Amino acid sequence: MNTKKTDPRVIRTRQLLRQALIDLLEERDLEHISVQDIADRATIKRATFYLHFEDKQAFVVRYMDEILAELRQNIIVSSDDPDDFDFLSGEPHPSFVRLFHHISERFNIYHALLVRNRLPYFAAGVLQIIHEFIAEGIDYAEPDDRNLTAAREVAIKYVESAFLEVIIWWIGNMMPYSEEDMAGQLMRLSIRGPYRQIPDRRSPMS
Known part of the structure; x- marks a missing residue:
């Protein structure tokens, strides 16, 4: 059984990204939201976003x-x-x-x-x-x-x-x-x- 736990820092970063996305979606359409917008709202670096996800989609x-x-x-x-x-x-x-x-x-x-x-x-x-x-x-x-x-x-x-x-x-x-x-x-x-x-x-x- 794999008992390895996800790093709490990873969990927090993904939570910040999710909340940032929801906040931005209340303000504008998805096509007008960039990775940079999401990273800025989540208060993380753009490069950090790409450590977790390939792209916005x-x-x-x-x-x-x-x-x-x-x-x-x-x-x-x-x-x-x-x-x-x-x-x-x-x-x-x-x-x-x-x-x-x-x-x-x-x-x-x-x-x-x-x-x-x-x-x-x-x-x-x-x-x-x-x-x-x-x-x-x-x-x-x-x-x-x-x-x-x-x-x-x-x-x-x-x-x-x-x-x-x-x-x-x-x-x-x-x-x-x-x-x-x-x-x-x-x-x-x-x-x-x-x-x-x-x-x-x-x-x-x-």
């Missing part, structure tokens, strides 16, 4: 991959989650709450990468994780295609796309609802749609 992709890995890990169904969860109860599944809690704890990062700069690589990564999350949830809640109102692949695509856009809206509006409230609202929308009961309204033209 490698650094940004590495950082985004780390955040995406954290997101995936946070929403994995835990052994502590109930096996007999009632998806029709209107209450959010714990994994839904963890999704929003993870984002809330890293608000500045998600705001910089999804709102101030909607970086395609990061948005696609988040969408892929949500896809897996939703697909697993729908398969668990209703394994019988005959009980779905649309083809399974269409239902999954519909829900995952809505999830991403609602998450971006939530972040962009400074999280106006709590993590638990957002988790509950999205879960109810995913399972029941926007109506408490089917509207019984005739068209004005009828």
Whole structure:
């Protein structure tokens, strides 16, 4: 087993670089940020940056991959989650709450990468994780295609796309609802749609 620990100086330098990137992304678009800008904001030498990363693209992709890995890990169904969860109860599944809690704890990062700069690589990564999350949830809640109102692949695509856009809206509006409230609202929308009961309204033209 490899027990070698990363030098604390390396950890600190990378933390400074990550924070510098997020701060700069709140001020300007990624293409207008240089390695020198990042190094200056992190208060390190440009040469030090290149000791850790090949170039800006490698650094940004590495950082985004780390955040995406954290997101995936946070929403994995835990052994502590109930096996007999009632998806029709209107209450959010714990994994839904963890999704929003993870984002809330890293608000500045998600705001910089999804709102101030909607970086395609990061948005696609988040969408892929949500896809897996939703697909697993729908398969668990209703394994019988005959009980779905649309083809399974269409239902999954519909829900995952809505999830991403609602998450971006939530972040962009400074999280106006709590993590638990957002988790509950999205879960109810995913399972029941926007109506408490089917509207019984005739068209004005009828």
